[in-house]
Amino acid sequence: MGKLYVIGIGPGGLDHITVKAMRAIEESNIIVGYTKYISMIKPLIENKEVFSTGMRGEEERCREALRLSRNNIVALVSTGDSGIYGMAGLILEMKSDENVEIIPGITASSAAGSVVGAPLMHDNCNISLSDLMTPYEDIKKRIKLAAEGDFVISLYNPRSKGRPHYLREAIDIIKKYRSDNVPVAIVRHALRDGEESILCTLGTIDCEVVDMFSIVIIGNSKSYIKEDKFITPRGYKI
Structure with missing residues (x-):
């Protein structure tokens, strides 16, 4: 056999x-x-x-x-x-x-997270913005609930030529529950040739630089940047 x-x-x-x-x-x-x-x-x-x-x-x-x-x-x-x-x-x-x-x-979120620091240290979730297998209304509902629950959110398949506006709509949904200074990482080709990364915030993200080779990680309400590293604290008393 x-x-x-x-x-x-x-x-x-x-x-x-x-x-x-x-x-x-x-x-x-x-x-x-x-x-x-x-x-x-x-x-x-x-x-x-x-x-x-x-x-x-x-x-x-x-x-x-x-x-x-x-x-x-x-x-x-x-x-x-x-x-x-x-x-x-x-x-x-x-x-x-x-x-x-x-x-x-x-997985891509773990790879991208390692490039920019430790953004996934607390409760987090992966959401694909591709609607080939999932109705777009379901995707938006999941984004809303993840944002409301204060999960760190990793967006897979964040932007393509066929759906260039989905990422901006996702960011707009998340901004209803988080402040503009929450850190965001855009990592392209994580851990392989051509790797690029950008650290920004919900208020300053440029969706135009994102493509299908990118992962977008959005911090929770306690995430922050320290010495160019994206950190989501676990809650240790230090």
Whole structure:
């Protein structure tokens, strides 16, 4: 019987992939993934069979990975964590009797947080602004409730050409519950080539500099900047 590893490879650089993920990729004789993700692990998959698809080919990739895993050791890879906007959920929904193991990786908010300091030290949540899978009204409701609950908020898929105004609308919702001086981090290509970061505030954020390669982290009411580091205190008495 074969096996399917559903692997989060982290931000995309080999320095930030887990040892277990590397071992699973080495063990696998077939690698499945989005074309761009496959290129990120090219040094690990020489002489292996590869099945790749372009954007929005998730269902096809999962279906093929499950089929191949009946008689092979297969690695289905995606960036970040396989269970956070990755392929783990879809695989588990589609599987029947296939042998599946989920292997986590560093998700984008954790990667971005490490670049700018420690913004995620207290209760926090991830919200995707992509409405391909979620109605926009649901997204706005989640932003409102997270802001009202004073969660640190990490915005995934924050801005694209097809929905350039969603980020500004999200910021406007959050500003109803937080002051303009709450810190905000914009991190592009976190922990990989081309990394860039900007620290600003809710009142000064420039949404035009944000794209789909960015993560936007919005602090809670107690977050602050110290020596160019974004900190959300946990509550220790110091």
